[in-house]
Amino acid sequence: MPHRAFFAFLMPSLLAMVLFILLPLVSVGYQSLFSPPRDIEVMSEICSTNFLTGVRSCEQTVAIEKVEGPNIFRGLDFFCGRSVLACDELATGWAENTQGFGHFWSKTVLNLPLYKAIGFTLFYTIITTPFILVLGLIVALVVDNLWRPLRGVTIFASLLPFIVTPLVGSLVLFWMTDNTGGLLYAITNGLAFWADDFSLRASPQATWAVIAVYGVWHVTPFAFVVFYAGLQTVSQDQIEAAMIDGAPRIDRLRYVILPHLMPLITFVLLIHIMDAFRVLEPIFGFQAAANAQSVSYLIYEHLVLQADKRYGSAAATSVLTILMVFILLLPVLIRTWRDFRVAAR
Amino acid sequence: MTRKHPLALLILIYGFAALWVVVAAFPFIWTTWGSLKVETDFFGHWTKNLSGVDTLREFGAYFTSLGYDSAFSEKKQFGQAVGNTMIITIFTVVISLTFGTLGGYALARSTARYAFVLLIIALIFRAMPHITLVSGYMEPLFSWGIWGETWVAVIVLVAINQPFTIWMMRSFFMNVPRELDESAMIDGCNRLQGFWHVIMPVMWPGVITTGLFSFLLAYNDFTVTSALLSQQNTTMIPRIAGFLGSAQNDGDQMAAVAAVVTATAPLFVLIMIFQRQLVSGLTAGAVKG
Numbered sequence: 001m002p003h004r005a006f007f008a009f010l011m012p013s014l015l016a017m018v019l020f021i022l023l024p025l026v027s028v029g030y031q032s033l034f035s036p037p038r039d040i041e042v043m044s045e046i047c048s049t050n051f052l053t054g055v056r057s058c059e060q061t062v063a064i065e066k067v068e069g070p071n072i073f074r075g076l077d078f079f080c081g082r083s084v085l086a087c088d089e090l091a092t093g094w095a096e097n098t099q100g101f102g103h104f105w106s107k108t109v110l111n112l113p114l115y116k117a118i119g120f121t122l123f124y125t126i127i128t129t130p131f132i133l134v135l136g137l138i139v140a141l142v143v144d145n146l147w148r149p150l151r152g153v154t155i156f157a158s159l160l161p162f163i164v165t166p167l168v169g170s171l172v173l174f175w176m177t178d179n180t181g182g183l184l185y186a187i188t189n190g191l192a193f194w195a196d197d198f199s200l201r202a203s204p205q206a207t208w209a210v211i212a213v214y215g216v217w218h219v220t221p222f223a224f225v226v227f228y229a230g231l232q233t234v235s236q237d238q239i240e241a242a243m244i245d246g247a248p249r250i251d252r253l254r255y256v257i258l259p260h261l262m263p264l265i266t267f268v269l270l271i272h273i274m275d276a277f278r279v280l281e282p283i284f285g286f287q288a289a290a291n292a293q294s295v296s297y298l299i300y301e302h303l304v305l306q307a308d309k310r311y312g313s314a315a316a317t318s319v320l321t322i323l324m325v326f327i328l329l330l331p332v333l334i335r336t337w338r339d340f341r342v343a344a345r
Numbered sequence: 346m347t348r349k350h351p352l353a354l355l356i357l358i359y360g361f362a363a364l365w366v367v368v369a370a371f372p373f374i375w376t377t378w379g380s381l382k383v384e385t386d387f388f389g390h391w392t393k394n395l396s397g398v399d400t401l402r403e404f405g406a407y408f409t410s411l412g413y414d415s416a417f418s419e420k421k422q423f424g425q426a427v428g429n430t431m432i433i434t435i436f437t438v439v440i441s442l443t444f445g446t447l448g449g450y451a452l453a454r455s456t457a458r459y460a461f462v463l464l465i466i467a468l469i470f471r472a473m474p475h476i477t478l479v480s481g482y483m484e485p486l487f488s489w490g491i492w493g494e495t496w497v498a499v500i501v502l503v504a505i506n507q508p509f510t511i512w513m514m515r516s517f518f519m520n521v522p523r524e525l526d527e528s529a530m531i532d533g534c535n536r537l538q539g540f541w542h543v544i545m546p547v548m549w550p551g552v553i554t555t556g557l558f559s560f561l562l563a564y565n566d567f568t569v570t571s572a573l574l575s576q577q578n579t580t581m582i583p584r585i586a587g588f589l590g591s592a593q594n595d596g597d598q599m600a601a602v603a604a605v606v607t608a609t610a611p612l613f614v615l616i617m618i619f620q621r622q623l624v625s626g627l628t629a630g631a632v633k634g
Binding site: 001003005006007008009010012013014016017019020021023024025026027028031138139142143145146150152153154155156157158159160161163164165166167168171172173175176178180181182183186217221222225226228229230249274277278280281284287295296299300302303304309311314315318319321322325326329332333336337340 | 350354358359361362365366368369370372373375376379387388389390391392393394443444445447448450451452454455456457460461463464465467468469470472473474475476477478479480481482483484485500501503504505507508510511536540561564565567568571572582585586589601602605608609612613615616617620623624627628
């Protein structure tokens with residue numbers, strides 16, 4: 001395709017992405033390093049004489065004075081701020097710590113917002129991933145073996161948790177965990193024989209677990225659909241050959257089907273890890289902000305929930321998040337680039 | 346293809362399928378049913394949601410539209426949010442598809458190195474959480490005095506979804522043989538005519554599938570719409586989030602429940618009509634790599 005035609009066709013899309021992704025990205029980078037001059041607090045004394053006693057007294061008041069002027073370079077101030085990398089807090093925490101690294105880790109590091117959020121993201125990813133992959137695979141295998149007319153209904157039901165808005169999905173589950181007798185509360189209480197009153201909302205651990213369950217419920221359909229499509233392309237010759245060789249079902253699964261699905265498993269894994277950084281709506285849906293905050297939630301808090309918007313901290317957190325996602329994505333980028341090179345030859 | 350399974354395995358398969366369908370779909374049925382009850386039934390003991398004793402006592406019927414009346418009332422204005430959502434999703438889908446179809450076609454037909462570079466950059470853009478861009482929008486939008494406008498949100502949603510859209514459209518265009526373009530050009534079409542009269546007629550399934558995902562991205566968006574729209578221009582999902590904050594104060598949680606069911610209903614219909622396209626779209630990126 002000639003260069004001119006290529007750019008003519010791509011122009012609208014390219015323009016949209018340059019103006020509304022690339023430039024905002026530059027702006028985010030800029031905001032993480034520069035900010036307007038801070039308003040200064042001016043102390044002033046107000047004195048008055050009491051009408052009856054004639055005693056004159058003064059009191060100090062603080063007035064906030066707006067400072068106009070060009071943006072000031074803040075260096076790593078925002079990156080080192082308490083709600084971002086918290087350099088000072090880490091340094092003092094380490095200096096004052098006398099009880100070994102484990103103590104420093106749990107008492108200092110895990111009490112700082114960004115590290116807590118990364119910890120939550122890691123927990124969410126590590127706990128949900130195996131469930132999503134295994135359940136997705138089981139559902140795919142099960143649907144693949146269903147009587148054909150039943151498959152459509154099953155796929156319809158399966159798509160619901162995935163397609164429905166995360167806020168709606170999490171609310172629908174959250175309302176069922178109501179501890180005045182919600183259905184999920186009743187079921188888990190029936191199963192949790194060791195506890196008298198097993199509330200799903202009482203502790204941070206319960207909140208984390210409920211969000212993880214939601215994550216599995218929400219993403220398993222995606223894994224299922226991808227694996228199901230993969231199952232349709234398994235070579236029937238290989239299956240038959242394995243059957244003639246007398247391989248039992250479990251071996252056919254292990255040596256024929258799973259290797260065939262391997263690229264898809266990697267794909268689902270990758271998408272899921274990247275999406276873990278996006279977890280935001282469930283924090284609202286499950287009213288979990290006190291116990292669980294994701295990286296996205298931290299940025300959202302700086303920008304939307306705070307009356308006094310903290311652009312610098314939000315931008316610095318955003319830059320770090322993009323870097324983390326980029327590093328995770330790097331192997332895929334390299335592989336995709338190689339595929340292109342091969343295809344172009 | 347026929348496969349013979351022993352009875353025990355068949356029972357396991359059908360039992361698991363039934364269990365999975367219940368786990369996936371039941372919460373929605375439960376909530377839809379409960380949205381037609383009074384609050385003490387839906388948020389009370391689960392047996393009360395089934396029987397609806399309080400609803401029966403208060404209204405003399407098993408169902409009541411109380412929650413819906415409250416959500417769509419003058420005060421809560423959920424109807425306004427429904428209208429806003431319709432406008433924003435329609436414009437976002439139409440513009441996204443127009444841009445994405447043209448761009449995806451160019452990317453599918455070019456073998457130049459810069460085309461690949463652009464695709465890789467789009468892939469990075471696609472992987473970034475949307476919230477990371479929001480501070481890049483807010484500051485300029487505030488200073489230009491256009492924060493909160495509907496059309497701004499539409500433009501942002503279009504742009505933020507372009508990486509996804511061009512990748513998906515590209516993968517569909519890759520399935521249309523190049524020979525089709527070439528024969529059209531030999532027959533005297535220019536590129537645009539060839540694209541419109543020869544390629545597009547076979548591309549509609551791809552356009553519909555990509556359109557569905559553009560729709561879902563715009564319809565389900567919370568991040569962009571809640572951060573960039575003013576209260577009166579806001580869409581359904583941020584409005585529902587707003588109900589949650591005020592629900593405890595008002596003692597009116599049923600409005601939120603009714604709003605949730607209202608927001609889910611179009612998706613129900615969508616999945617029912619376009620199930621095949623959704624499945625093919627979900628796998629388009631995966632199976633073809």
